[in-house]
Amino acid sequence: MNYKHPITAPERLGGLVAGAPSSGGGIDIPVWYPATGAQVSTLTEDDASAVDKAVNAARRAFDGGPWPRLGVEARMQVLRRCQAIILAHADELARLECLNTGLLLRELKARHMVRAAYNFSFFADYIGQATGQRYDQATDYVTTVARDPVGVAALIAPWNAPVALASMKIAAALAFGNTCVVKPSEQTPLAVARLVELLQETLPEGVLNLVNGRGTVTGAALVAHKGVDLVSFTGGTETGRAIMSAAGQNLVPCTMELGGKSANIITESADLDRALDGALLGIFSNNGQQCLAGSRILVHRSIMDEFMGRFVERAEHLRVGDPTADDTELGPLASAPHRDRVLGFADIARADGGSVMTGAARREDLGRGYFVAPTAVRACSNADRVAQNEIFGPFATFLPFDTNDEAVAIANDTAFGLVAYVWSDDLPTVMQITDGLRAGVLWVNTPMMRELRAPFGGYGASGVGREGGAACENFYTEQKTITIPRRPVPLRALGQNN
Incomplete structure (x- = not known):
């Protein structure tokens, strides 16, 4: 059959660590175009050593870099620049997405890329309007609750809607001051890799990193890494069980958006x-x-x-x-x-x-x-x-x-x-x-409608945790309770002679 709009892809694809290509170190994996069955690219798998470099880069960016310490208004501006970058490159991203997923190009342009851009604007709006907590009920004290970013987020995206779903995780994690290591499916790495590359122009070094490869190799090394502080995964239920088990060894919290039989x-x-x-x-x-x-x-x-x-x-x-x-x-x-x-x-x-x-x-x-x-x-x-x-x-x-x-x-x-x-x-x-x-x-009385302000997730084998505005705030931040006396309070003087 003759295809209306032929699409080309990079001949070879690898990871991206601190804004620079990574060596990978693993096997070569073919990337196929589902509409023809032809190989369109070759992916170099990131082994445990390459994953370690990516996590360490994200760790350095979190522990010593500017991103977690950036003011909310400045972070909002960066998120809106991310939105603009996606919209400016929507056609390119949609074509790459089509090439390794076989999804309809028309739908990718009109829905998936628009959604990806909206994810960043949504979280920019959300953090700009987020409110804190203050408790005045105790007579002599004022207690406030602050939110800190958690740390390094491992974000694992599925093959069925890579950019739309990966961008939701990226936007949420970044909005609350975390740094990230993203792993797309080895079947569909093209558009996610390009998205991560494009966003480097507006993000500080090491804030957003990319690793590629199979779940049993790259994914396993990522979720078991002691430098990872939280894991967000969308994919199959059995894989989700394995990820939660591995992350649980390090007491790392997870959100899992898994299968369905709706x-x-x-x-x-x-x-x-x-x-x-x-x-x-x-x-x-x-x-x-x-x-x-x-x-x-x-x-x-x-x-x-x-x-x-x-x-x-x-x-x-x-x-x-x-x-x-x-x-x-x-x-x-x-x-x-x-x-x-x-x-x-x-x-x-x-x-x-x-x-x-x-x-x-x-x-x-x-x-x-x-x-x-x-x-x-x-x-x-x-x-x-x-x-x-x-x-x-x-x-x-x-x-x-x-x-x-x-x-x-x-x-x-x-x-x-x-x-x-x-x-x-x-x-x-x-x-x-x-x-x-x-x-x-x-x-x-409606087909699918995603309200990002509301929690999204499932019961039972369909997942653990939720995504959405407040749900993501809860997952991607740590709560810190700060209690301050209104005036000096009487203290018992232990150890003094009466």
Whole structure:
């Protein structure tokens, strides 16, 4: 197939420590373009020695550099310059992101890069309006609470939305005066590496550093390093468990935004046209590769057949192909092994007694890229593996329900609890269902909307901790209580003769 806007990448990519390229020291890792299956770059993995240099640079910048001691207004100005840099280079960053993710270039420009820039402006606004605490209740004392930056933050970004999600961590950590070592996925390092490079022009030396490589090598060395003071990770649940275990050896706090198997509940009282649009967006946007996906579509039995039929018809008309073309609606999956894993769940669905309604096949007509047809299956029960395992692709699982209580029970019958969707124009129905759902974020009559002022995170296997304005302030700062007497207070004179 012919691609509309060919993209090029650096021939070789490495880490960045204190503003200078790092030597890496590890193996070479190929970087692939998912739309063609062609290698587009080579990544040099950072071994434990290279990670040590990056952490030490961040440590020096924190312990002796100006950033943690910079006034809030000055820090706000730097964050706004970071925002401007991202907007000025949005096209370049979007094209690099497309090249190693296969995400739609149109969406990367209009949403991901805009979001990345907004992350910095949001935290600039937040720290500019943050208030302190003062306690006057004790008659003879005034007590205030100050917030100090924690130290060196290890920030580990996922492969499904690298710049959008890495920038959230970077902006938050920097806003509160920390220094950072960023590790993107070895699958998708291109745009994050360029972002870190671009931000060097406005940040002091050593404040923002980059290491690259596999989680088992580079990531393991980073989270176990004794110079790291806190860890923020977005990615798979099993990896999150391993990271928390390693960080726990050093008593390092972590936030974990992990997997999901989110319920999308379509009630009898829903506006079915909007619910259908929302369900399609919920599972097929971002090429189906998002922890927020409404991957379990729960439909009231009375409208199940009609809704599924309309969903399948629309899914079969999705435009799959070149992620750089303006009219493409679904691009490739991120890698060949991931494509094969996603397709393998069709056989799992059949083995569990379910039926495949559409898709479940490679789009071989699109060349050697990692394209699959949008897929929908009807499961026998919520116990089926396609209803319990996070598939992380354009793969919808349908389940019927008869009552609101049953919908809530099905939705909650999962190890995960990241988000959930509810479609209903009846307020009592909305209240009943949202009161019962156990998930960190609930969206009613809307697809994904991220309110950065509010906490974001999940229950159970979907994570630990939250991101957002106040949640990030709590994570990226230490609280320091300072008590001062209003006047000299009487002290007992121990050891004096009476």
